[in-house]
Amino acid sequence: MGSNKNLPDLITDLPSPCFLVDxxxxxxxxxxxxxxxxxxxxxxxxxxxxxxxxxxxxxxxxxxxxxxxxxxxxxxxxxxxxxxxxxxxxxxxxxxxxxxxxxxxxxxxxxxxxxxxxxxxxxxxxxxxxxxxxxxxxxxxxxxxxxxxxxxxxxxxxxxxxxxxxxxxxxxxxxxxxxxxxxxxxxxxxxxxxxxxxxxxxxxxxxxxxxxxxxxxxxxxxxxxxxxxxxxxxxxxxxxxxxxxxFDYEQYMGGVCGIDEIACRVMTRVISHCPSDSHLLVDCGFTAISHDGMTKQDTLPFGFCIFQDNPNLRMVNVNQEVGIVKAADGKLDFGKYPIGTILYIYPFHSCAAAAMHPVYYVHEGDKVVGMYKPTRGW
Structure with missing residues (x-):
């Protein structure tokens, strides 16, 4: 069940990675x-x-x-x-x-x-x-x-x-x-x-x-x-x-919904830069977003998932706790994404991404209004 105890006021104050519900x-x-x-x-x-x-x-x-x-x-x-x-x-x-x-x-x-x-x-x-x-x-x-x-x-x-x-x-x-x-x-x-x-x-x-x-x-x-x-x-x-x-990225690609109808996101932060390979790391691995969509990423216009308001970013791989992000075109501008930068991801499959999280942070606009806890297990 939901709880409002000790919740931060804004989604930007939440720990990452986390699952957001609009x-x-x-x-x-x-x-x-x-x-x-x-x-x-x-x-x-x-x-x-x-x-x-x-x-x-x-x-x-x-x-x-x-x-x-x-x-x-x-x-x-x-x-x-x-x-x-x-x-x-x-x-x-x-x-x-x-x-x-x-x-x-x-x-x-x-x-x-x-x-x-x-x-x-x-x-x-x-x-x-x-x-x-x-x-x-x-x-x-x-x-x-x-x-x-x-x-x-x-x-x-x-x-x-x-x-x-x-x-x-x-x-x-x-x-x-x-x-x-x-x-x-x-x-x-x-x-x-x-x-x-x-x-x-x-x-x-x-x-x-x-x-x-x-x-x-x-x-x-x-x-x-x-x-x-x-x-x-x-x-x-x-x-x-x-x-x-x-809804999710998959539904959007199938013409089922608009991007502005997707009600969930995974919030993540930039945790490292790798200039030698021109990629950055985010604290969102497969334990936060799942593997769903990875096998189809070469055929999808935004790759594995959609970075909200950052169409040139591509999640090229996910390990257990980190994601590897590159630029779709050109070299990555690290100055645009300093360590600590918050990014929001629309997952390919919301059911799979939601299943990775023990709690959902619910918000209206930028304000956190609740915390919902799903049941888990079989």
Missing amino acids: LNRAKLNTSRMLETCKKLGVQLRPHMKTHKTIELAVLQTGGKKQHITVSTIQEAEFYAENGFDDILYAYPITADKITRCVNIANSHNFHVLFDSHDAIEALSNAALDSGKKWSVLLSVDTGDNREGALWNSEDAVELVKKVVSIDTIRFQGLYTHDGHAYECKDEEELRKSGDETVEKIQHLKNRLQKEGIDCITVGLGSTPSCAKPSEKFSAMTELHPGNYIF
């Missing part, structure tokens, strides 16, 4: 997504995985603390213990995680994903309190090729038919993460990809209806598709994006 931008991002879902007539079930804090979850749910998605049992327990309900554990369930899920399911409105016969067996062998049933959704692969039963496969139908035959399990519907939307290059591609995903999930829903099986919930989500949805998304019952609360 509260006003985060509020705009969350209110925009709530309004998008309202216009479509669908339920927003925001994903908590990007930030994993109570305060930002309250923003995402419009203060209702209902209808959330999590990616770990630790998150599910954390939010359940802090007054949230109607929690979807969006991760293929396995036997080793069942015991902890039982505890949540017995006390909360809790849903789990399945995509295998092993998962069904594990659920059927784990009894809930009298009168309670497992609420389950089939994880569906609509093109991401990560997990889930393939949308047009016989296996998808057979898995659902097996579930509905078990008295202790209640089939809720279908869930798909359309992560392949991240491959889109612009808004036109995003809308086309999103519409195709809707059609695929609807195809499976219709096949199940022909078998006499209803889908109460039909959900899809990724930030790229949900940030730029077409009217076809109104055929869904819920959307579950997560990254949109912060």
Whole structure:
């Protein structure tokens, strides 16, 4: 939870490296997504995985603390213990995680994903309190090729038919993460990809209806598709994006957001000059920003990450606690970046960068207004 004790007044007084959250931008991002879902007539079930804090979850749910998605049992327990309900554990369930899920399911409105016969067996062998049933959704692969039963496969139908035959399990519907939307290059591609995903999930829903099986919930989500949805998304019952609360360099490059919508930064300071190689060091290594984006840096216009207001700077490599920074063009002007200079970085992937930090410093303008502590672990 947040705390204002012993906080400095200004972000420039904070220790570095640190993770900054622009509260006003985060509020705009969350209110925009709530309004998008309202216009479509669908339920927003925001994903908590990007930030994993109570305060930002309250923003995402419009203060209702209902209808959330999590990616770990630790998150599910954390939010359940802090007054949230109607929690979807969006991760293929396995036997080793069942015991902890039982505890949540017995006390909360809790849903789990399945995509295998092993998962069904594990659920059927784990009894809930009298009168309670497992609420389950089939994880569906609509093109991401990560997990889930393939949308047009016989296996998808057979898995659902097996579930509905078990008295202790209640089939809720279908869930798909359309992560392949991240491959889109612009808004036109995003809308086309999103519409195709809707059609695929609807195809499976219709096949199940022909078998006499209803889908109460039909959900899809990724930030790229949900940030730029077409009217076809109104055929869904819920959307579950997560990254949109912060956005990042990757979303900016995909045409999902503007640079002025990115609500997080990593603050760092120059700690050393190396004239012989014309580079400087900053106190931001992979433990502060992660490695995400490094393999793509040669194809990105600003390299691995974006230095705010310093377009000629490039982070060319990161060690554990330091980053190596050079000039994109010409030699580095060390006089412009004396030791102690503060720099602000927009990370390639905000979820990964946020995961590196035990605390987020929240600010409005240059003023520090809070400190949010995310849950960690699995």
